[in-house]
Amino acid sequence: MPDVLVIAATNHPEALDPAVLRGGRLEQKIRFDVPSRESLAAYIRSQLRVKAGTTFAVSRQAVECVITALEGCSIADADAALQRLIDDAAERHIESGDTTITVADVRAALSTLDISMC
Numbered sequence: 001m002p003d004v005l006v007i008a009a010t011n012h013p014e015a016l017d018p019a020v021l022r023g024g025r026l027e028q029k030i031r032f033d034v035p036s037r038e039s040l041a042a043y044i045r046s047q048l049r050v051k052a053g054t055t056f057a058v059s060r061q062a063v064e065c066v067i068t069a070l071e072g073c074s075i076a077d078a079d080a081a082l083q084r085l086i087d088d089a090a091e092r093h094i095e096s097g098d099t100t101i102t103v104a105d106v107r108a109a110l111s112t113l114d115i116s117m118c
Helices: 037-052 060-070 075-096 103-111
Strands: none
Touching: 037 060, 037 075, 060 075, 060 103, 075 103
C-alpha cells in the first residue's frame, strides 16, 4: 500500500482538537508567519517592478501607500492587491492614456478588495 501524505492548513491552530495532534497523526507543523513590514515592503517593491514593467511608473508615495495598507497581510493577500492595482491601472490607461500609478489609484484599487482580514 502506498504512503499517504495529508496536508492540512488553518489560520487558527489554537482551535485544533488535541486528538488531531497526537503522535502518528499530524507529525510536522510548519508555521508561515505574516511577513515583517520590512520583508513585505521589499516584496511589494520587487513585485511592483515586475508587474508594472515598463508600462507604468509607480509614484514613491503610491508604493508607501501600498506598503502601509498591506502591512500585516499575507503574501497571498498582497499579491491579490497588487494584481488588482495593476489591472485597474491598465484599464485606466486604456481609457485615458495615463501611465503613472498614484496614491488615488492605490486607494481605489484597495477599496474594492476585502483587506480587512489583514
